[in-house]
Each structure stands twice: as structure tokens, then as C-alpha cells.
Amino acid sequence: MxxxxxxxxxxxxxxxxFFEGTMRLSGTDAYAPINELLVKTLAENPGSIIIDxxxxxxLNSSGINLLAKFVINVRKEAGVAxxxxxxxxxxxxxxxxxxLKKLHxxxxxxxx
Amino acid sequence: xxxxxxxxVELNGALQHTTKIHFCTEQLALKWAHxxxxxxxxxxxxxxxxxxxSFAGKLNDAAHSISYMANELIENAIKFRAGGDVEIEAGxxxxxxxxxxxxxxxxxxxxxxxxxxxxxxxxxxxxxxIQRIEANAAGxxxxxxxxxxxxxxxxxxxxxxxxxxKDTMADSPVHLTTVAQLQLH
Numbered sequence: 001m002x003x004x005x006x007x008x009x010x011x012x013x014x015x016x017x018f019f020e021g022t023m024r025l026s027g028t029d030a031y032a033p034i035n036e037l038l039v040k041t042l043a044e045n046p047g048s049i050i051i052d053x054x055x056x057x058x059l060n061s062s063g064i065n066l067l068a069k070f071v072i073n074v075r076k077e078a079g080v081a082x083x084x085x086x087x088x089x090x091x092x093x094x095x096x097x098x099x100l101k102k103l104h105x106x107x108x109x110x111x112x
Numbered sequence: 113x114x115x116x117x118x119x120x121v122e123l124n125g126a127l128q129h130t131t132k133i134h135f136c137t138e139q140l141a142l143k144w145a146h147x148x149x150x151x152x153x154x155x156x157x158x159x160x161x162x163x164x165x166s167f168a169g170k171l172n173d174a175a176h177s178i179s180y181m182a183n184e185l186i187e188n189a190i191k192f193r194a195g196g197d198v199e200i201e202a203g204x205x206x207x208x209x210x211x212x213x214x215x216x217x218x219x220x221x222x223x224x225x226x227x228x229x230x231x232x233x234x235x236x237x238x239x240x241x242i243q244r245i246e247a248n249a250a251g252x253x254x255x256x257x258x259x260x261x262x263x264x265x266x267x268x269x270x271x272x273x274x275x276x277x278k279d280t281m282a283d284s285p286v287h288l289t290t291v292a293q294l295q296l297h
Contacts, residue, residue, distance in 0.1 A: 061259030091176040095266040
């Protein structure tokens, strides 16, 4: 999934969803296709999902909210392992991603 | 008539390295991408100023934080404005980055926003952030306020809001000034 200005790219490989670039979409509706990709990836690979944000330079609060909502939905399903990979190089991740762990303590947060 | 919410740090003296950006919205077909373009401009501008003044902190962190904060607040101004221009002023007070945004909002938006601010400015922003994310996921709230709470909690920003009504007509527009202060490390 790419936008026309190629500011971001989101795609799935197996049970890993990769995010790249700068994502600052205008709200829940604009993020709906991204949410669909996350839901579809989990449906096709039941049991575990990895969200790889190591090349996502920026994400606005609407996007953080989308990730948080997805994490809460995963939390409701017993036996689904979720891992979120981030990078210490990208400041927003160290500041905001720990909130996901507060929402779902079993989430594996790896900010390397 | 003025109404004030939030917190601000009292400054010792005037802001330094001030920039002013005025979106003349009648001439400018204002669009969503302008938020990120303007935020990135401010981020690059001030990281350049900081590096020229031997900033002792982490420049990458400062640049990213300025960009996130400016983008969130400009998004709000563009999303909720009711006509009129958007005025942005930024500057530094030592290692404090200060951003002031002025725009007009409708009386109805003003009312709703003040109700929201009552909630999100009373209490611990970290707890409020988690509570609102949960409420939003359960379909009990619209998700508004999350950007402001991430700024207050994740970035430690101090934000204040001033609502000014020029006349006493109940449905006349309200001028909103948002001042956000971010300690750069």
C-alpha cells in the first residue's frame, strides 16, 4: 500500500506487517485500509503477528491510535502473540510505543 | 470574554529566533499535506538554529519532537478551524521551544473543545491517555484529545489554550490561541 506522494509504504510478508516512511493521515477513515491490512494479515496467520516499525520515521497521533486499537483487539483474543519492533534511532518510538505495552502487558516490544 | 485552560511556563524575557508563518487561507488551497510540510520546515529551521548555538542535547530528538508537536497542533488548527487564517509563531527561550497557533473556531466547536479540555487537563496525562485509548477502542469516544495527551505525557509538553469571543452573540466565532512549550533535551 503506497500513497501517491510515496511518503509511506505499508506491506505484509507472512505474519509481518512492515511500515516505512512518514505516515500522517487525516484520521480514522484515512487509516482504515491500514487497519484492514493488519486484520487480514492476522486472519491469514492465526496465532501471531509482528508489526515492524523500524523504518517508520514519523507517525501522527491518529496513526498511534490505530496501532493502539489493533493491540486492544489482539488482547481480547486468547493465544495471539503480538510483537512490535521499533528502532532507538527514531525518537517517537521510544516515547510513544511503551503505551502499547501498558495496554497489553503480554505484547513483546522490541526497540533495538 | 476570555477563557483559559492548561499550563504554561513563565518565560524570562522575550522569545529568541522567532519565526511567523501566516496561512492566508483565501489564497492558499489549504490541504492536509500542508500540516506536515510546515511541521518539517519548523523542525529543520530550529534544529539548524540549535546546532548553530551549540545545543548540548540530542539534535535528532529535538528535531523529531518539534516536528511531532508542530504537526499535531497544525493538524488541529486545520481540522477544526471555521474559516479565517491560521497564524503560527515559533521561537526559543533557551532550550524551550515555544509554538503559538491562532485560528478561528465555531461557537459549537469551542463549547465541545472546552468540555474536552476540562477532562484532559485535570489529572495525570499518562493515565488519561490510556483511559481515552481504551474508551475510544470500545467506541465510547471519538479519539479526540489523544494527540494532546501524547504531547503532554510522552513529550512532557506544557500546553495552554485561550478562547476569546469578540462579542456576546451566542453563536459568533471564537478565536483560539494554543501555546505549546517543549523542553528540548
